[in-house]
Amino acid sequence: MPKIVDHDQYRQELLMKSFDLFAQKSYSSITMRQLAQGIGVSTGTLYHYFASKEALFLQLTEELDRQNVMHFLAEAGNPPTLKERIESLFQFVAKHEDHIGKQTLLWIDFCQHNDWSDSSTKEKFKEVDEQTILALADYMQITDRVIIDLIFNLLYGLMLRRLFGEETISYTEQGALVGKMLANYMGEEK
Template identity: 30%
Template sequence: MPKIVDHDQHREQMILDCFELFSKKGFNNVTMREIAAELQVSTGALYHYFPTKQSIFEQMMTYVVDKDLIRLRERLNSTESPEERMIQAGVVIENDKEYYQNILLLALDYFRQQPESETKVMFKAFARHYVEAISYQIDLPEKYSTIIFCWLIGLVYADLLSPTLISGKDQFETVTEIMRAMRMKISTESS
């Protein structure tokens, strides 16, 4: 009897395995042949699922961002206030620091090597998803959530360059205080 393959599940597993490979070597330093070898599939099978290395990367990043947002929502929805959710987000990011650093490095590596217009569209969509999630979770308008998103990217990058330079916990506590003040200001302006 022929083996029944769940192609969606197989593609998902391939994408996850590619994340590890791209994280180790970067986008440009990996060939389709290396990807096939890492995934233990033939190059023909790889091309059946993904026509180009770029399509692998783009599907991988879409998958990673979607799963990350789901995971963050699940972890943050158990807390009551927006301030508690912000502090909890700090715990999540601190615990998964290497993962977020890998996402950032991969995005930068890919951005430098690909046609600007296509890449900007993809990363703009990812940023929009994160900003919307932040806005919802901490109950702030998107213009403020955009600032927090940019700060988060900077925090991940600063920790990558110099892990002892700043305390993530202190940073999240400070931003939570700023966030509280912004929410109070918005509340009084609305009254």
């Protein structure tokens, strides 16, 4: 009897296994052949599910962002105040700093070695980022895009500073400060 394969689940497994390989070697340094060997499948199998290394990476990016949001929402619960919701976002990033840091470095590597004249790749990255931002804006109950962008710019900047050696800067302290400032600005804190 032939083996029944859930192709979506198998594609998902291939994606998740590829993350560690990309993180170890970098996007620009690994080939599809090396990915296939590291995952334990044939190169043909990998190409059956992903047309190219770039296609695999873009799907991985989308899946990692989706999982990050899903895990964050599950862990964060439903704090009653804006300050607490912002703090929970910064605490989540602190708790998962290693994994999120690896993702960030991979995205930087990908961007450095990608031809941005291909607008479809750029659009895919923007689309993934926008989905994440909108999901988290909904969680924080903030509709003002300028405020949402401020929160993410501060968080992304903090992540990069920590990646590049500023380990004394605390996600918890920065999240508390941002939460307090924005709650005050938005009239939630007396």
